[in-house]
Amino acid sequence: MIKKKKSKSFKFLPFSPKQNKLLNWWREESPHHDKDMIIADGSIRSGKTIACICSFLLFTQETFPNGENFILAGKTMGALKKNVVKPMIQILTAWGWTYNYNRSENYIEIGNNTYYMYGANTEASQDALQGLTAAGAYADEAALFPQSFIDQMIGRCSVEGAKVFMNCNPEGPHHYVKAEFIDKAKEKNVYHLHFTMDDNLSLSQKVKDRFRRMFTGVFFKRFILGLWVASDGLIYQQFADNPDEFMIDDEWLQKNPIMYGTIGVDFGGNTSAHSFKFTGFTYQYKEVVTVMEYYRHERITPKQLNEDFIDFVRRVQSKYKCYEAYCDSAEQTLISGMEAAIVEAGITLDIKNAIKGPINDRIAFYNSMMAQGRYKIHKSCTHLKSAFEEAVYDEDEPTKDVRLDDGKMDIDSLDSQEYSTEYIQNDIMYINVA
Numbered sequence: 001m002i003k004k005k006k007s008k009s010f011k012f013l014p015f016s017p018k019q020n021k022l023l024n025w026w027r028e029e030s031p032h033h034d035k036d037m038i039i040a041d042g043s044i045r046s047g048k049t050i051a052c053i054c055s056f057l058l059f060t061q062e063t064f065p066n067g068e069n070f071i072l073a074g075k076t077m078g079a080l081k082k083n084v085v086k087p088m089i090q091i092l093t094a095w096g097w098t099y100n101y102n103r104s105e106n107y108i109e110i111g112n113n114t115y116y117m118y119g120a121n122t123e124a125s126q127d128a129l130q131g132l133t134a135a136g137a138y139a140d141e142a143a144l145f146p147q148s149f150i151d152q153m154i155g156r157c158s159v160e161g162a163k164v165f166m167n168c169n170p171e172g173p174h175h176y177v178k179a180e181f182i183d184k185a186k187e188k189n190v191y192h193l194h195f196t197m198d199d200n201l202s203l204s205q206k207v208k209d210r211f212r213r214m215f216t217g218v219f220f221k222r223f224i225l226g227l228w229v230a231s232d233g234l235i236y237q238q239f240a241d242n243p244d245e246f247m248i249d250d251e252w253l254q255k256n257p258i259m260y261g262t263i264g265v266d267f268g269g270n271t272s273a274h275s276f277k278f279t280g281f282t283y284q285y286k287e288v289v290t291v292m293e294y295y296r297h298e299r300i301t302p303k304q305l306n307e308d309f310i311d312f313v314r315r316v317q318s319k320y321k322c323y324e325a326y327c328d329s330a331e332q333t334l335i336s337g338m339e340a341a342i343v344e345a346g347i348t349l350d351i352k353n354a355i356k357g358p359i360n361d362r363i364a365f366y367n368s369m370m371a372q373g374r375y376k377i378h379k380s381c382t383h384l385k386s387a388f389e390e391a392v393y394d395e396d397e398p399t400k401d402v403r404l405d406d407g408k409m410d411i412d413s414l415d416s417q418e419y420s421t422e423y424i425q426n427d428i429m430y431i432n433v434a
């Protein structure tokens with residue numbers, strides 16, 4: 001289906017000097033115009049994406065007026081549509097450029113050029129990319145892509161004069177984007193631009209201060225200061241320092257009613273546990289509250305598991321609105337069994353696959369909700385409480401942020417907790433911040 005424009009128009013405010021560099025680096029008069037790639041890294045909300053979109057549109061249209069293919073990539077197709085395509089359409093509307101956006105086939109035609117959209121997280125996307133010859137690529141939040149996708153994307157840009165535009169927030173200091181492109185910028189002919197929130201003139205001091213309060217620890221250093229720093233030690237330091245600050249009781253729940261909630265399910269294996277969490281949301285998503293948990297470490301039959309799950313869902317639904325459960329997608333047989341058991345028991349509940357996106361996104365979400373005082377745990381959820389208190393990064397994996405999973409750590413509680421909020425985490429995190 002081809003959809004013509006009927007979008008809101010982007011309300012431009014003045015670009016900062018840094019944004020102007022990003023906008024114009026590829027132009028003849030820029031000292032960097034012979035570079036093959038630009039990487040804009042740094043703080044959240046620093047104006048990287050908006051300036052990168054404008055720059056990419058102008059570069060591709062001015063340099064290749066006769067019809068070429070281009071790549072637009074996000075960490076997932078959903079994130080690409082929300083973070084890039086949506087503002088891009090508003091920008092096109094503001095500029096008065098016409099376009100055809102094919103929403104079902106995921107491409108946009110502007111002038112003679114076609115921009116193909118990819119979610120970096122799926123195999124299908126990587127396969128689709130393989131057949132393409134492109135004159136440029138735009139990668140939003142590139143540090144969350146598998147390296148294979150980035151390599152493939154760069155490899156596809158074989159048209160003479162092609163350029164790659166990337167932006168990202170920092171990860172660890174040994175992350176491949178840092179090690180391969182930023183640290184080797186000269187050798188790889190990369191132009192590196194570093195952004196902080198002061199490079200976004202649309203943010204008031206008050207809003208910047210609110211963002212600063214959104215993160216603690218390593219995430220503060222990465223997302224606010226924009227530094228590529230290593231994670232180490234306790235993952236949820238703030239929680240471990242003062243767990244009681246996060247615990248709530250029935251009285252709290254009476255004063256702060258739960259609008260509705262979602263269940264997260266992690267299935268146990270040989271050494272791991274079965275874990276269910278019911279997470280509720282208070283009015284306007286002000287708080288995210290783990291209200292009930294189930295945790296069973298011993299081996300049980302699928303039949304027993306289904307009975308336990310039905311019992312859990314009944315307890316949840318007797319008190320709260322709950323329509324969905326997100327389950328570990330690695331266990332399709334158990335999921336199917338559960339679905340059948342739910343139907344047979346006459347329970348209305350949508351059983352879905354957990355998203356299982358980047359682990360750092362999930363950790364950052366809980367870090368932020370804790371920092372904002374918006375995450376609570378009912379005192380009955382003792383397994384989850386311990387899991388948050390004890391979780392540490394794996395010292396043997398210094399190049400990646402890996403949670404230590406030595407069989408003693410309760411990763412199952414953390415996974416099931418995260419599955420219950422992952423589908424909505426990005427929307428909730430910034431509520432009331434900007």
Ligand SMILES: Nc1ncnc2c1ncn2[C@@H]1O[C@H](COP(=O)(O)OP(=O)(O)OP(=O)(O)O)[C@@H](O)[C@H]1O
Pocket residue numbers: 011012013014015016042043044045046047048049050051168169195200201202
């Ligand atoms: N020149 C501008 N005019 C108007 N609004 C702007 C401008 N530059 C940035 N913004 C707005 O500031 C906010 C943050 O900008 P943007 O999304 O580009 O930041 P980012 O660095 O990509 O952030 P993140 O790292 O969180 O993805 C957005 O709401 C964006 O629309």
Ligand SMILES: [Mg+2]
Pocket residue numbers: 048049050083140141
């Ligand atoms: Mg961005």
